[in-house]
Amino acid sequence: MLHRYQRVDDSVSTGDEDPCPPCVDCFQARQAKIARFIQQGEEVHFVIPAFPAKSPNKKKVLGALPDLGELMALNFLQSMCDYVGYFYSPGARVTICSDGHVFSDVVGVTDNAVTAYRESLMACIKAANLTSLDLFGLDDAFGSSDYPRLREILERDYAVSLHDLRNSVRTDAGARSMFNGIHRFMYEDALARGQNDGSSKTKLRNESKDAAFETIRRSNAWSRVVAEQFPEAIRLSIHPQPPHSEKFGLRLMPTRDGWLTPWHGVVLDDGNTRYLAKRWDAEKLGASIVWRNGLPSHFVAPHLTLNS
Structure with a gap:
């Protein structure tokens, strides 16, 4: 199995x-x-x-x-x-x-x-x-x-x-492959934070490298x-x-994405299957949030199957 x-x-x-x-x-x-x-x-x-x-x-x-x-x-x-x-x-x-x-x-x-x-x-x-x-x-x-x-x-x-x-x-x-995967996540997160303080992409990339090394x-x-x-x-x-x-x-x-996990993404239900995606990708597809017990649970976009 x-x-x-x-x-x-x-x-x-x-x-x-x-x-x-x-x-x-x-x-x-x-x-x-x-x-x-x-x-x-x-x-x-x-x-x-x-x-x-x-x-x-x-x-x-x-x-x-x-x-x-x-x-x-x-x-x-x-x-x-x-x-x-x-x-x-x-x-x-x-x-x-x-x-x-x-x-x-x-x-x-x-x-x-x-x-x-x-x-x-x-x-x-x-x-x-x-x-x-x-x-x-x-x-x-x-x-x-x-x-x-x-x-x-x-x-x-x-x-x-x-x-x-x-x-x-x-x-x-x-080890290099592991670093590259972790660094990609760190840089994506640094970009999201950097939009608020005006940091350059070069600075964010260097900072995310340091963070990736320390995380590993x-x-x-x-x-x-x-x-x-x-x-x-x-x-x-x-x-x-x-x-x-x-x-x-x-x-x-x-x-x-071979590196994506539930704590770095969201579940997208396309009407046929459920799989992990990043929130921005689900939103680009026009998916809607499903709430359960007062908390956001996942995204649903059944139109993806209907239009495929």
Whole structure:
């Protein structure tokens, strides 16, 4: 099942003419961990650093709280666990290692907004009875809610130097692809903010590069914490991964952009299917907002199907 939703980074060459399809090497990268769960008769445990908070760029998203995009992604993760349970009776579970507090200060989101987003996620999980999902955050790892202090600990004990990260981006194709993807998001958000203060595009591009490096540095540090806390778990990622990587890049829901996630976009219902898009793209198509329980949920544009 998982390979149908795999996000492979095609920009990282495998030496083959075509991008790598699911193959024996892809499976073997995770085989030992899967075998251990089966031998012990335990639930297969997945971890996925994801669901940090909504992007502060209001041209991309509907608001600061989870909407239909997050709900669909959570339901997908539950269905993945249900699918495993059909073939393997102990089943599976997914720990969502929410990384919002890890880099909130870098991306322009307050810690209070991150906390509100996470509390709403927990409410969604409970309301939908998604019993195979749980959340883990920076406060769970370090036992405090003093987030500036926790970020200091994270950087001190788990982060590589900025010099080493920059060198990795220069020399490693996978790291460079990751940087380019994160930098694109950062620059889009910087452009939206810069329209209000008159900043030049050159200045915004340079600032967004610095922010992208710091976000990746913190994110990698958080990955080390996750690996330390859950050493036996199978690692999932919401980012495209190189072929044969130990991390499995997972597409949470349909999207035409391999890097787009529910917290960077909106759900667009075109009358035929639902997929992720950026808010400005949905609005350009003349889509309308659907509200649920007093909050914006998604966009609907059934005329797209009717006119196609």
